[in-house]
Amino acid sequence: MSSSPYAKELLVAQLAVQRAALLTKRVFHEKTKGTVSKDDASPVTIGDFGAQALIISALRANFPSDEIVAEEESSTLRTNPTLRDQIWALVRVTALSDPSAEALLGGAIPSADAMLDFIAEGNSAGGSRGRIWAIDPIDGTKGFLRGGQYAVCLALMVDGDVKVGVLGCPNLPIDDAAPLTADIGANQTDDEGRGVIFSAVIDQGATSRPLGAGALSDQSKPISMKPLASTEDLAAASVCESVEAAHSDQSSAGQIARKLGITRPSVRMDSQAKYGSIARGAGDIYLRLRTSKTYQEKIWDHAAGDLIVREAGGQVTDTTGSRLDFSVGRTLANNQGVIAAPKAVHGQVIRAVQEVLGL
């Protein structure tokens, strides 16, 4: 193993994300996905819980004293043994099908109860001190259920700053040069040539590699944002935004694009696959414009993508132009929306955003 900073964290994170992604792919092909509706009416599946259990068990085996902020909680499972047992069966069979990384990932989870305990360990309040991992076991659960884009997301923050970010995107093309395709209606699962892991370590650049099983042979390739520099470049840019109109103001995004001279329709895709896609130059700009004054973005929805885009030559801020602040707890309480773009044009994009939003 190389001795560059965060080499072990990166390796463990990639292997854990890869194994969790295998689990989610398995769930996609099951007839019952154990979908339950959470308090905020968003869905969670056995895939979300199982992926979170696998990732936390891998982190605990390697970094026992780190804190963990993860999206899902275990309380509903403690009173729902049927759901718990479905997840347990899935976690066991996935670990068995991915044996080569066993030594690093810490061996099998001993029991269903131990699995629930792992899931529950993602309850850190977050904050500005120490080593804290942020996990979104399935980001874009709605995309996952409809056969579109989703991402298994893991990031390490140290003293409130993201140092390592990994995104597993089972339904994106492996080919960094493949054109962007919108999510809606398309079943993009398990096609030949899909499944990619994006990674970044602070000051070490960003990479992509195929998502597989087991050990990671060295197939990582550096990725970078498209180097947009001029107004003409901007006019040819493609904008990514959420599929969900409730998650981002699509009508303002359309006005912003027109103001920048962009003629192509935006590409709507679920999850942090948007960050990965612009980081490798398949798209150019990610706009996420808040739809309510009360919703606070969650750190696990942005931490890995923020670092991957910045390490690929992009700039990521909120609509006021401030960097995303991961140091204030489980949410981005200090930020409003997200604007990610190549460095050279980010200022121009922010001006258009502020004109349209009246900021």
Ligand SMILES: Nc1ncnc2c1ncn2[C@@H]1O[C@H](COP(=O)(O)O)[C@@H](OP(=O)(O)O)[C@H]1O
């Ligand atoms: N009102 C809202 N505004 C912005 N984001 C929201 C939201 N309600 C839910 N989300 C988040 O949007 C994420 C999906 O992002 P996207 O819209 O880019 O696909 C969800 O992640 P999960 O699918 O992990 O729950 C969820 O955390």
Ligand SMILES: [Mg+2]
């Ligand atoms: Mg969710």
Ligand SMILES: [Mg+2]
């Ligand atoms: Mg999410």
Ligand SMILES: [Mg+2]
């Ligand atoms: Mg999620």
